[in-house]
Amino acid sequence: MTIKVAIIGRPNVGKSTLFNRFIGRKVAIVHDMPGVTRDRKEGFAKFFDLNLMVIDTAGYEYSKEDNLEQRMWHQTQRAIDESDVCLFLFDARAGLQPYDEHFADLVRRSGKPVILLANKCEGKAQENSIHEAYSLGLGEPIPFSAEHGLGLTDLYQRLLPFDKEDEDDESSDDTDYTGMSEDEINALKDKKIKSKPLQLAIVGRPNVGKSTLMNALLNDERMLTGPEAGVTRDAITVGWEWKGHKINLVDTAGLRRHSRVESDVEKMSAANTKHAAFLAQVVILVLDADAVLDKQDLTIAREVLDEGRALVIAINKWDIANRQEALQKLNDKLQTSLAQAEGVPTVTISALKKEGLDKLMSAVFKVYDRWNMRIPTAPLNQWFGDMIDRYPPPLGKNKRRIKLRYITQAKTRPPSFYIFSSNPEGLPDAYLRYLTHSLRENFNLDGIPLRITVRKSNNPYADKAKKK
Numbered sequence: 001m002t003i004k005v006a007i008i009g010r011p012n013v014g015k016s017t018l019f020n021r022f023i024g025r026k027v028a029i030v031h032d033m034p035g036v037t038r039d040r041k042e043g044f045a046k047f048f049d050l051n052l053m054v055i056d057t058a059g060y061e062y063s064k065e066d067n068l069e070q071r072m073w074h075q076t077q078r079a080i081d082e083s084d085v086c087l088f089l090f091d092a093r094a095g096l097q098p099y100d101e102h103f104a105d106l107v108r109r110s111g112k113p114v115i116l117l118a119n120k121c122e123g124k125a126q127e128n129s130i131h132e133a134y135s136l137g138l139g140e141p142i143p144f145s146a147e148h149g150l151g152l153t154d155l156y157q158r159l160l161p162f163d164k165e166d167e168d169d170e171s172s173d174d175t176d177y178t179g180m181s182e183d184e185i186n187a188l189k190d191k192k193i194k195s196k197p198l199q200l201a202i203v204g205r206p207n208v209g210k211s212t213l214m215n216a217l218l219n220d221e222r223m224l225t226g227p228e229a230g231v232t233r234d235a236i237t238v239g240w241e242w243k244g245h246k247i248n249l250v251d252t253a254g255l256r257r258h259s260r261v262e263s264d265v266e267k268m269s270a271a272n273t274k275h276a277a278f279l280a281q282v283v284i285l286v287l288d289a290d291a292v293l294d295k296q297d298l299t300i301a302r303e304v305l306d307e308g309r310a311l312v313i314a315i316n317k318w319d320i321a322n323r324q325e326a327l328q329k330l331n332d333k334l335q336t337s338l339a340q341a342e343g344v345p346t347v348t349i350s351a352l353k354k355e356g357l358d359k360l361m362s363a364v365f366k367v368y369d370r371w372n373m374r375i376p377t378a379p380l381n382q383w384f385g386d387m388i389d390r391y392p393p394p395l396g397k398n399k400r401r402i403k404l405r406y407i408t409q410a411k412t413r414p415p416s417f418y419i420f421s422s423n424p425e426g427l428p429d430a431y432l433r434y435l436t437h438s439l440r441e442n443f444n445l446d447g448i449p450l451r452i453t454v455r456k457s458n459n460p461y462a463d464k465a466k467k468k
Contacts, residue, residue: 096129199281312345
């Protein structure tokens with residue numbers, strides 16, 4: 001069984017540090033500035049022999065107004081409601097604070113089981129704070145240090161009662177490839193890969209509607225939204241299903257021009273966003289219909305394609321846009337500034353009104369299928385021979401014609417090809433562009449990055465010459 005654990009507490013008590021400790025790597029942004037975490041962030045962890053689904057939450061700050069703090073609290077409430085057990089952290093160095101006591105009162109009313117952690121207990125100076133913590137009414141506190149890993153064994157013992165044996169026993173899949181051809185083995189491996197959840201990241205500049213789009217797709221107010229720019233700071237992953245397809249949907253922080261990023265938190269957010277985008281399989285670049293493909297949008301798009309990810313462009317706020325002008329600008333900039341992936345799919349949507357979402361997801365899976373495409377060797381080399389006959393390679397630097405022997409697909413995701421030649425260094429880029437354009441056209445590979453590498457073919461007479 002997977003135990004759902006919510007990490008809660010006031011700001012800056014070490015919740016994200018504990019989240020990263022569970023996950024085993026620095027997934028959540030950690031900074032001395034209070035209130036860095038805003039959305040609730042989820043991740044699976046193996047804690048000794050326990051399977052955990054850990055939820056990092058925003059620090060509790062009381063507010064009666066309809067503002068960002070109030071919306072953050074609603075997200076924390078949902079994490080508490082959905083959890084099996086809550087880990088309530090307080091800072092043992094600073095001692096109990098009024099917010100600790102007020103928050104503890106709210107948690108007790110929820111009726112959820114709570115494990116109290118006296119965090120930052122690296123020495124004996126915090127003993128008084130540990131004794132004070134009994135007044136919270138949340139049971140016996142565990143002396144703990146999320147940063148240094150102290151108290152983990154005690155925490156494991158307290159989590160054990162929440163573990164129950166799984167009913168389903170999933171056996172591992174060990175496929176025997178004996179007697180299969182290379183094409184058959186590749187087809188089976190590709191099928192296995194495509195059966196796993198699609199990693200889909202939503203990226204873009206601040207305030208273009210990324211979190212609103214995520215909420216619209218999930219049909220749930222899962223992400224914090226609001227008029228403030230830069231509400232999202234962490235990359236948040238949520239499991240989802242669309243028409244039978246399993247998807248890991250990732251919302252990310254807005255990316256501003258590098259020269260405008262000043263604070264450490266924003267730098268870490270930007271790095272987190274790029275990491276999430278580069279690990280994704282398909283990336284949705286969200287644009288504001290009134291500012292289509294400005295310089296920063298183009299930078300993001302190029303980085304996504306250079307990393308080999310599939311790209312879909314979503315033009316948001318289409319319900320209030322000057323449509324003809326926006327489409328004209330988009331088409332002009334795609335042709336002049338994003339030539340490395342001809343035919344990138346573009347979809348017009350309104351995340352706020354939930355319009356165009358099925359069309360968007362259809363485009364995502366079409367480009368995902370192309371990104372996974374493997375072309376059989378025979379038709380690939382038939383095409384290759386026709387291209388050489390139609391337009392032979394030019395003369396090389398030594399005034400001898402370059403011989404291109406054959407082509408093979410090295411891998412998918414994205415489709416990558418090796419051309420074997422007698423003189424690979426002499427083949428001009430213009431000829432590679434000719435082959436790439438024709439490859440897209442003949443095998444329906446529009447809108448995805450393609451990689452073609454020219455390699456030197458083996459000389460069958462080289463060994464004989466050495467022996468002589």
